[in-house]
Amino acid sequence: MIISIASGKGGTGKTTLATNLALALQRVQLLDCDVEEPNAYIFLKSEIKETKPVNIKVPKINNNCNFCGLCSKFCAFNALAVIINQVMVFPELCHGCGGCSLVCPKNAILEIDREIGVVKKAILKDIELVYGELNIGEPRADPVIKAVKKEIKNIGDKKVIIDAPPGTSCPVITSVYGSDYCILVTEPTPFGLHDLKLAVEMLREIKIPCGVVINRAGIGDDKVYKYCNTEGIPILLEIPYSRKIAELYSRGIPFVQAMTDWKSKFISLFKAIKI
Incomplete structure (x- = not known):
């Protein structure tokens, strides 16, 4: 019970x-x-x-990125922001859903572990x-x-x-x-x-x-x-x-x-x- x-x-x-x-x-x-x-x-x-x-999974951007901005548009929690030739990642806002890596056309997003507790x-x-x-x-x-x-x-x-x-x-x-x-x-x-x-x-x-x-x-x-x-x-x-x-x-x-x-x-x- x-x-x-x-x-x-x-x-x-x-x-x-x-x-x-x-x-x-x-x-x-x-x-x-x-x-x-x-x-x-x-x-x-x-x-x-x-x-x-x-741990939760958070995005890490590699060199394949063409800064199209699809990942930023997908993220409902604003954990990614794409500006000129740069992707800013805010790991504290990430919910670890992995959606950004799925929508990326260049496979430029890896998922890495981030420890949030024990x-x-x-x-x-x-x-x-x-x-x-x-x-x-x-x-x-x-x-x-x-x-x-x-x-x-x-x-x-x-x-x-x-x-x-x-x-x-x-x-x-x-x-x-x-x-x-x-x-x-x-x-x-x-x-x-x-x-x-x-x-x-x-x-x-x-x-x-x-x-x-x-x-x-x-x-x-x-x-x-x-x-x-x-x-x-x-x-x-x-x-x-x-x-x-x-x-x-x-x-x-x-x-x-x-x-x-x-x-x-x-x-x-x-x-x-x-x-």
Whole structure:
């Protein structure tokens, strides 16, 4: 089973849920797809066993070029510009589709690898952690997220947990797409409700069933509860607004390790998921 964990906004507790759930369950592969700011490894404190580069193909112009400009006209992302006797390439804008080389009448465009990030693997007992790191300044997270998801091992009774980036943009859709179920983490505040609605609409569009975990329960109001009840969305778990949980978090300690009664609650959450 592949379970993704997402939210309509940042800071709701996705990684808190992902790491604690992984520690509570057995035989888990945890994928941190928040490649712009991965932090699951901070809480799992696992040793990196393998690092692999993530490359995309970008154009390189050779001496066959006659500066006809067809490549520049083809590129929807303006990664090439043809001026007098010169082709300028902007690799940061390139999406690696290879179309420019296909339309070139002189076979003057080669494709070379350009590293945009890495994928790292680590092991902690029966948890395999895979996470990506996007290079600083790179505009596109999707290729690194796809490289992380290529490592999925959905075999037998092994569970796969995907910690998605915040929001509802392309990196989030790339992360959750193909999941059997998505857990949305929210908080009982006006901002939490607003962004929860966006996330629910996104998942309904791509036809992924979902449930909700309410973090920092006890603050705010009851509008999130009313919304979930009206929309028929199950509330799988409530994590209270707790000083002790916050203190453990600030020390990089998953609270399921220090508050052992929570292990059974996370196992019950997993059993409550209905696909």
